Amino acid sequence: MKNEWKRRTKLVHGGTRRSQYGEVSEAIFLTQGFVYDSAEAAEARFVQAGDDEFIYARYGNPTVAMFEDRIAGLEGAEAAFATASGMAAVSGALISMLKAGDHVVSARALFGSCLYVLEEILTRYGVEVTFVDGTDVEAWRAAVREDTKIVFFETIANPTLEVVDVAAVAEIAHAVGAKVVADNVFATPVFSRALEQGADVVVYSATKHIDGQGRALGGVILGTEEYIRKTVEPYMKHTGGSMSPFTAWVMLKGLETIDLRVRAQADNALAIADALQGHAGLERVIYPGHASHAQHELVKRQMGKGGTVIALDIKGGQAAAFRFLNALDIVVISNNLGDAKSIATHPATTTHQRLSDEQKDVLGITPGLVRLSVGIEDAEDLIADVMQALEAL
């Protein structure tokens, strides 16, 4: 891959390793292992595998390497490690760096499984975790300590779409020598510049926008060559959360079109947010890309666009939210996001059901809140669908 290539070119051609057959579409090396020419060659490879040499698919595979190189090129990362799911990426990025007695500061608004890893798993192994309001820079400053090893946040929090100021939090973390790990799913690889803005590690659930068509689970950890090779790779390859070659192929195909899809989704999301402003059936419309968002200036500076997800707080609580969901015609009820299909979710009773009422309250997950992941359908059709479902109230 050429470094001077622009992002869209990198997405189509980056990382390609062509076999002797000259295939146009990337080959799926659906093999768990590799044959050596001699016993000496096997020994040599176990001592030090070269760039294009593989040992076992849990350690690496040519199709997986293509995906890792392509996403690393896009993100501007030195290296990447592909994982079996987004949660394998989040837990691997964190656990591979931590040991008992370490301190972590995390934003409190997190995807349910991320919260479980930080609150239930890390603490079980003697890691202390302090949760803060991720939007409050002073809260981060007050929470970090000399022994803080990692600062963790979702750049845009699910489902209330509050935004963390990456550069400001990174400066605070780096002042005490802590590493910044950003779960960047909602920012998307298309709009993210998190590494440039100070994050040390970026993780994605590739299940979301990278696949973008609801087919496979996957994830990826991006960072320096040193961190990926010396910290992440030994942890992942020995604990088993590596990506399968078939999934890597699905994700490579996803990357080819991600820029087109995500930009179309963000344009649709803005059109819907615009159309819904001031609607009588809504308490509020939350979209980071709309001028009405409390952190709109930060969003413009940090990512340019507002991403692909909108949150609607429907008047009348859960009963009204359910009536709205059940009246949708094009938009499907599901819990994925970033898909080409528009998807609506009721966080309070599904993705965030595990939280106490008090936690939901603190995070703004009201009974009327609906998360709308906007797809690539025609904007007019989507607006009409949402409007008719609101009329149904």
Ligand SMILES: *Cc1c(COP(=O)(O)O)cnc(C)c1O
């Ligand atoms: C979906 C998601 C994950 C987990 O990804 P999986 O691929 O489902 O394991 C982690 N973080 C965020 C912000 C997510 O939206």
